[in-house]
Amino acid sequence: MSKKFNRTPLVNDLVVKFANVNGTGSASANNMFAKALFRMGLSVSPKNIFPSNIQGLPTWYEVRVNDKGYLGRRDGIDIMVSVNPQSMAKDIQEVVPGGYFVYDNTKPLDPRLMRDDIEFIGLPLTQICLDEYKDARQRQLFKNIIYVGALAALINIEFDVLTGLVADQFKGKEKLIAPNVHALELGFQYAKNNFNCPLHLTLERRESNGDKILIDGNAACGLGAVYGGATMAGWYPITPSTSVVEAFEKYCNRMRIDPGTGKKNFAIVQAEDELAAIGMVIGASWNGARAFTATSGPGVSLMSEFLGLAYFAEIPAVLIDVQRAGPSTGMPTRTQQSDVLACAYASHGDTKHVLVIPSTPKECFDMTAQSFDLAEQLQTPIIMLTDLDLGMNDNMSEPFEWDDERQYQRGKVLDADALENMTERFGRYLDVDGDGIPFRTYPGTHPTKGSFFTRGTSRDEYAVYTEDGSAYVDNMERLLKKFETAKQYVPAPEIINAEHGSSVGILHYGTSMHATLEAADLLADEGLAVDTCRIRAFPFAKEIEEFIEQHDTVFMVEQNRDAQMRSLLVNECEIDPKRLNKILGYDGMPLTAQFIVNKVKQKTAVTSNVKPLRRKTAGN
Amino acid sequence: MTYIRPEFRHPELPTNDLGYTKQNYEGSISTLCAGCGHDSISGAIVQAIFEMSIPPHNIAKMSGIGCSSKTPTYFLGNSHGFNSVHGRMPSVATGANMANRDLIYVGVSGDGDSASIGMGQFAHAVRRNLNMMYIVMNNGCYGLTKGQDSATADVGSKSKKGIPNPFEAIDLAAVALQLGATFVARSFSGDKKQLVPLIKAAIAHRGFAFIDVLSPCVTFNNNPGSTKGYEYVRDHLAATNTVDFVPMREEITACYPNQTSEEVTLHDGSVVHLCKMDDKLNVHSRQSALNMMQEYKDDGRILTGLLYMDPDSQELHENIDSAKKPLRGLTESDLCPGSKVLDNINESLR
Numbered sequence: 001m002s003k004k005f006n007r008t009p010l011v012n013d014l015v016v017k018f019a020n021v022n023g024t025g026s027a028s029a030n031n032m033f034a035k036a037l038f039r040m041g042l043s044v045s046p047k048n049i050f051p052s053n054i055q056g057l058p059t060w061y062e063v064r065v066n067d068k069g070y071l072g073r074r075d076g077i078d079i080m081v082s083v084n085p086q087s088m089a090k091d092i093q094e095v096v097p098g099g100y101f102v103y104d105n106t107k108p109l110d111p112r113l114m115r116d117d118i119e120f121i122g123l124p125l126t127q128i129c130l131d132e133y134k135d136a137r138q139r140q141l142f143k144n145i146i147y148v149g150a151l152a153a154l155i156n157i158e159f160d161v162l163t164g165l166v167a168d169q170f171k172g173k174e175k176l177i178a179p180n181v182h183a184l185e186l187g188f189q190y191a192k193n194n195f196n197c198p199l200h201l202t203l204e205r206r207e208s209n210g211d212k213i214l215i216d217g218n219a220a221c222g223l224g225a226v227y228g229g230a231t232m233a234g235w236y237p238i239t240p241s242t243s244v245v246e247a248f249e250k251y252c253n254r255m256r257i258d259p260g261t262g263k264k265n266f267a268i269v270q271a272e273d274e275l276a277a278i279g280m281v282i283g284a285s286w287n288g289a290r291a292f293t294a295t296s297g298p299g300v301s302l303m304s305e306f307l308g309l310a311y312f313a314e315i316p317a318v319l320i321d322v323q324r325a326g327p328s329t330g331m332p333t334r335t336q337q338s339d340v341l342a343c344a345y346a347s348h349g350d351t352k353h354v355l356v357i358p359s360t361p362k363e364c365f366d367m368t369a370q371s372f373d374l375a376e377q378l379q380t381p382i383i384m385l386t387d388l389d390l391g392m393n394d395n396m397s398e399p400f401e402w403d404d405e406r407q408y409q410r411g412k413v414l415d416a417d418a419l420e421n422m423t424e425r426f427g428r429y430l431d432v433d434g435d436g437i438p439f440r441t442y443p444g445t446h447p448t449k450g451s452f453f454t455r456g457t458s459r460d461e462y463a464v465y466t467e468d469g470s471a472y473v474d475n476m477e478r479l480l481k482k483f484e485t486a487k488q489y490v491p492a493p494e495i496i497n498a499e500h501g502s503s504v505g506i507l508h509y510g511t512s513m514h515a516t517l518e519a520a521d522l523l524a525d526e527g528l529a530v531d532t533c534r535i536r537a538f539p540f541a542k543e544i545e546e547f548i549e550q551h552d553t554v555f556m557v558e559q560n561r562d563a564q565m566r567s568l569l570v571n572e573c574e575i576d577p578k579r580l581n582k583i584l585g586y587d588g589m590p591l592t593a594q595f596i597v598n599k600v601k602q603k604t605a606v607t608s609n610v611k612p613l614r615r616k617t618a619g620n
Numbered sequence: 621m622t623y624i625r626p627e628f629r630h631p632e633l634p635t636n637d638l639g640y641t642k643q644n645y646e647g648s649i650s651t652l653c654a655g656c657g658h659d660s661i662s663g664a665i666v667q668a669i670f671e672m673s674i675p676p677h678n679i680a681k682m683s684g685i686g687c688s689s690k691t692p693t694y695f696l697g698n699s700h701g702f703n704s705v706h707g708r709m710p711s712v713a714t715g716a717n718m719a720n721r722d723l724i725y726v727g728v729s730g731d732g733d734s735a736s737i738g739m740g741q742f743a744h745a746v747r748r749n750l751n752m753m754y755i756v757m758n759n760g761c762y763g764l765t766k767g768q769d770s771a772t773a774d775v776g777s778k779s780k781k782g783i784p785n786p787f788e789a790i791d792l793a794a795v796a797l798q799l800g801a802t803f804v805a806r807s808f809s810g811d812k813k814q815l816v817p818l819i820k821a822a823i824a825h826r827g828f829a830f831i832d833v834l835s836p837c838v839t840f841n842n843n844p845g846s847t848k849g850y851e852y853v854r855d856h857l858a859a860t861n862t863v864d865f866v867p868m869r870e871e872i873t874a875c876y877p878n879q880t881s882e883e884v885t886l887h888d889g890s891v892v893h894l895c896k897m898d899d900k901l902n903v904h905s906r907q908s909a910l911n912m913m914q915e916y917k918d919d920g921r922i923l924t925g926l927l928y929m930d931p932d933s934q935e936l937h938e939n940i941d942s943a944k945k946p947l948r949g950l951t952e953s954d955l956c957p958g959s960k961v962l963d964n965i966n967e968s969l970r
Binding site for chain 1: 957966
């Protein structure tokens, strides 16, 4: 190793970033890299940073590795693996001083790009492939495998783990195993022969991953829909939600084919647009099936009118919103949490919708399955707010679980016998139990009893059209009561208190969890213990209001410009806005713990440690 | 005027094969304008379904928004109905149909609902060959908002306001034919004799059965100069055929002398018996239907009757190979793969 770098060896703490061209097959090699680290028992959090494009533009894959269980991003690239000349100048700049720039040196590097505070590691990837392979596509694909092999030597990835992954990947296509292992070896040997391996950044096996799994949130949602009993999906393709329904279809084709007839026990319709997608879901749910759709922000905008109908006419529906960045088309391949208000209050008139917010694939699975229960129990749309980071990136997660005794909660539905034995008049919108939830009937239940006309126009408790103001008000008040009832059904918040408690509390939700919990550790290391509260649903549980009351300084961490969850808290819980300090990261990249630490320190320093130079009036 | 229907019914009202009287198929009293064509269509739907002896709860009524879409309140009171969002009935009907393929879906829409705001959804329901009857109550104007021209108003046609419509009309029957509809008919609300058997055939048809029914708006579009008024339509109607719907295993009634007849057998064994007025139309050829419609239009006449049908059509469920039994009837044992399968999935993700 070069003498000019004064480095101390560091085990299991690094960020590797791959700079690729999209459409060149780099994804499977990069996934193999991340999965190998996962199988070595390390915490990995791979992030795809990709363009809204199919072929030819720069795409990156960033993997943070540690052995403390942290899954958030960390700033600073320790090793950049560059196979894309287009982005090379910028990629070189991203490497931290003392870090490494691994590149294809078949062509010499432009000397103007050189930095003397990082180390350049040249691998003749193109040349090796030219020598080894005749076919152009093979030359392109194996280039990716070769750099993974080289990394194995450079940072000590267990080679057996890599070959095991190759064997898994090509199960059923065994003749592809040997060439891939050979490509790994080519890279491994080149690095071994030409560099002083390993570098100062190395990996060591740990046993901390237990029975954890590695999967993207969208696939977990699709699987949750299978287990939750969904039989109908109406959808329209939109990044980053597309793979939810694709996963549902894949799992259904494996697990939902009727053994007797070979027919499908599910129906998936690719709609003409998002309006039709949610319309299909509402039609199917009205008719007694469990149905769902998946979309992203622009789709939510289009679905809003229908969501108002489902709210007002009280029809179950499940909508998975995989949030992306920005208004309009925004940054469609970047992550954000900026649909909170659009979903909570979707549609005109007075509307409120139940939101559930997962943070991990396990929660994507659980909450998707649970959403079908909630939708039918509450007879209203349930919107799951996930995001691109959780949905499209592989996330480490607790394994999925299912209780085989579990019965679907189908809610208050009168069957033919109940209708036959009913002596009083059936009132579709009658609050029989005092919880705001009326009874419904499915079409086709009874020849002469229980039918009603579902409509978005105002009606009385017997579903008869009326423009009587008091009947309208009574109905809207009942809907509020139902929303209150929802609090006891939705996922509870997750509160983690510091050992001796703290006067500082941090609220967070969804994918902000990873950076927030790591930030809490970092702050504790610096002597500032904090309590955290993860919001998992709207309407807000009482515990969330209490958490805010119990802390002198409260932060709300979220990934949008306008502090949308904070607005929802202020509005729904009548909290003084000054009580909620904003921590907002919305550049489209997942948050880092350091970002949160800095914001918390700024505020707590002002309020507790530092005496202001001059007294300010309210608002300070 | 009272909107409460008297409970009294004649004790010897005729019953259908199931023992139901026509009363069992009626709805609330209509609140549409007196003389509205839509009420006649509602009456034709009641008569057709009563005569077909379909249990009322086996029908689901679907509609969008507008005068036409209000009508499901006025027929089939023992059937569930869904008055959805403007122009979006096709998607709601699609979802409903996916959930339970055993029900019969009766969709009613208007020219605003289907030819403007809902044109996209209409087109896609047609091309998917969703198994439903889709009636457009076509009056060429927006009734509920007081008479604006709709997209089916003919060029030069004048509504009550007296201003000739400058825009080309959308002919939904022609559009449906081009989009691959498997049953296309046109009729007139004032011609129950033609409309009732058409509705029966449309219900028996497997796939998307479209009936464009000219249905004059007596309040806003029944004036001289309108091509959708009663007088104009009556004067310019030309029936291509009369239709007789014959349920399975029943005798076929005879045609009038000098007419050729054709029988089309449907998938369930029932028969549509056509008495042809015009031998030029081949009801199994889209091209023939489109040509004939254009020919009559050029001649200032409106061609009605059964224009096209494909008795062998494959509906959406068949095309996606979904289960024969209603999906909404499946339970945990059919739907949930269970914990063992999940354990295997977990293992594959490590």
